[in-house]
Amino acid sequence: MSTSPEDTNPNDETPDAAAEDTRTAGDTGAGSAFLEGTPVGPPPVPGGLFAAETFSVIGLLMFALATLHTRLFELFSWFFLSGAAPSHSSQQAAVLSAEVAVAGGLSALSVLAAAVALFRGGAATRAWSRWCAAATVVVGSLMLIVSVLTFAGLPSGS
Numbered sequence: 001m002s003t004s005p006e007d008t009n010p011n012d013e014t015p016d017a018a019a020e021d022t023r024t025a026g027d028t029g030a031g032s033a034f035l036e037g038t039p040v041g042p043p044p045v046p047g048g049l050f051a052a053e054t055f056s057v058i059g060l061l062m063f064a065l066a067t068l069h070t071r072l073f074e075l076f077s078w079f080f081l082s083g084a085a086p087s088h089s090s091q092q093a094a095v096l097s098a099e100v101a102v103a104g105g106l107s108a109l110s111v112l113a114a115a116v117a118l119f120r121g122g123a124a125t126r127a128w129s130r131w132c133a134a135a136t137v138v139v140g141s142l143m144l145i146v147s148v149l150t151f152a153g154l155p156s157g158s
Contacts, residue, residue, distance in 0.1 A: 050120070051120070052129050053126060055120060056129040056130075056132045057129075059110045059111070059117060059137075063106075075096060076146050079154055080149050097151065100147055104148060107141075107144040108140075111137055111140040114136035114137045117129060117132075118134065
């Protein structure tokens with residue numbers, strides 16, 4: 001086989017040249033974009049007042065307030081799990097039921113805000129927002145169930 005210029009035909013395609021042409025024609029540049037760190041998807045939309053990230057943070061803050069401010073777990077273990085019915089006056093029973101109702105209301109609001117964050121989120125939503133909202137929905141729902149069970153187990157004042 002001769003490699004002189006007069007023996008080679010530029011229109012003559014070899015199998016190697018055809019395979020190389022198909023590789024370069026089908027290349028979208030995604031591999032080089034990945035190596036360069038260029039985002040392939042749509043650019044993230046800027047956050048705002050009604051963005052998914054905002055509702056995610058609101059839900060998390062309400063959940064933290066409901067968890068840290070109340071004695072819900074103490075009352076749950078006292079009235080629902082142990083079945084103890086200590087004698088309380090009607091004023092004490094009203095205070096306990098109001099405390100459990102506030103904890104349940106804050107839990108419900110935190111679940112609602114986090115659910116709105118999940119529904120408003122999309123492909124461009126930041127990952128921390130989706131994780132935070134999902135965790136708030138799951139744990140806030142459990143806390144709402146605990147609130148309802150505790151409220152049902154509270155003794156009425158005598």
